[in-house]
Amino acid sequence: MADSEQREGMHYLESLPRRWVTLYIPLLLFLFFLLFPFYWMGLTAFKPNAELLSTEDNPFWVVAPTLEHFKKLFIDTSYPSWMWNTIIISVVSTFLSLAASVFAAYAIERLRFKGSHQIGLAIFLAYLVPPSILFIPLATMIFHLGIFDTRWALILTYPTFLIPFCTWLLMGYFRSIPFELEECALIDGATRWQILTRIVLPLAVPGLISAGIFAFTLSWNEFIYALTFVSASENKTVPVGVITELVEGDVYHWGSLMAGALVGSLPVAIMYSFFVEYYVAGMTGAVKE
């Protein structure tokens, strides 16, 4: 509310042409660049092959929309099981990572043990190691554990990058919770566990949600580990499945590829739209009293 009042207050300084130049035109350009790929994806998914390959038709419109590509996707490929795999892997690895990150972040931020700062830094450094290097030793470990080509291969490797990420996000959030609340709870007779579960976690819900969304999106879109640790078609995830099974040699099944991408991005979009407010609150990290 204060924000809109401020804008009202300064409004007299901005003439209409000025607003067009400084606000609307940049915004429209930005929107165009951002949304055009999605438009193209949607368009291609519904376009019959004849239109797709024709050079005479308007490439930015579809004349006779078709569900042919979706049919091919759902019936001729294992897309439903890729989807199911992706959901299971993303949800389980997100929950595992969140649970581990809550303990790690709380311990580093609030228990003030010797070397907690260094451990926080080490966790962050672990996040900086690129997956394209890390997948080689991880592959060896997965072979030895006997979980190669199973969902567990991904469920257990995704936390390697999710935990550092969530820990850092939650550390920032926990830092914004006033220390006095915990001291007060301590005097009120709460144990460490009760402080965590009854005071800190309820207050950190926005932070947990944004960490959760981020972790879910990262594991939903993950490619390298999914490509290298899984080979059977029925164990693949959506990003890998779509690329490996819908590109045959130099033949790109563009319509089905785009249909797969469209359906694959829906769950994440729905998640974001539900939690967008928490998400913003989580990123700005503030506990309002």
Place this chain on the structure above:
Amino acid sequence: MASVNLKKVRKTFGRTEVVHGVDIDIEDGEFVVLVGPSGCGKSTLLRMIAGLEEITSGEIHIGDLLVNTVAPKQRDIAMVFQNYALYPHMTVFENMAFSMKLAGRGKREQRERVDEAARILGLEGYLDRYPRQLSGGQRQRVAMGRAIVRDPQVFLFDEPLSNLDAKLRVQMRTEIRELHQRLKTTSIYVTHDQIEAMTMADKIVVMNGGHVEQIGSPLELYDFPANLFVAGFIGSPAMNFLEGTLVTTSTGRGVRIAPDCVVSIESQQPDGHQVVLGVRPEHLVIKESHTDAGMANDTAGIEAEVIVTEPTGADTQVFCRVAGKELVAISRQRHLFSPGTRIRLEAQARHTCLFDSDTGQRL
């Protein structure tokens, strides 16, 4: 209720010692205020009593129990924090009942005790609200309610009023005092505001740089400050200090503060002793203006030049300069001196304090 005894309590953070062996005895039912400038160690001391900070050495007893290694929840204390520390996700009722809930008390007992505390504090209509829906004063009351429902041996207050506006602060001051008179629970109250200390305390502990400077009743501290620090800290406007040498003149003992100016005092100290003379503003009587006849012969007063006059309604504060130092005098009369006016001030000899120049201790 219980007494609280601190024996040689020290606290070091790394290599820095912030509390240097403090001894304080607080009797059962007493309202004690720890006062001092920021960084003097008063909050650290309170947190050590609460068990939120470890004690480096020394002993703290609450009642008969040595609590050095006892967890906060087992010390049977309640603490009110500066920023209230209300749990934002709980209603007023839940905030107040939280400790009882943790202790596994029954729902009926929780309800009864919260209702009783709410009645005392005038919070009956607010039990279902969240802290964010309350004003600063109401939040402060909830924080106190949370302490009351526990019926602890000792109340600890850590600058509880410093987030309130001036008017509310005065009101809450009275409320806390009334509450203490009613519950008679031993209370330790930390503040940097000497007026809060003066108005609320049975006993004041003045701290500075991790040391206790003086312990005593408010008026004891005001009338008989042990040293320059206490003298300067307690009282508003602060006590005036004039440096000088003890002398004996034809009219009696005095302090020579300038070659031609001697202030009469009562003292047994030898002549030639370097001293600091302390006079409270209300003990400087404004005699007459320089233009009055007969003035030139009067050597009993201090000649001063008015800098500014501040009427507050009930009294008038006159800031003036004497021998290069600023003094303030308070008078019930409505003086209206213009800046630069020369006036005479007379220090009431029996109300003056003498301090040793070197040690700062009262002579």
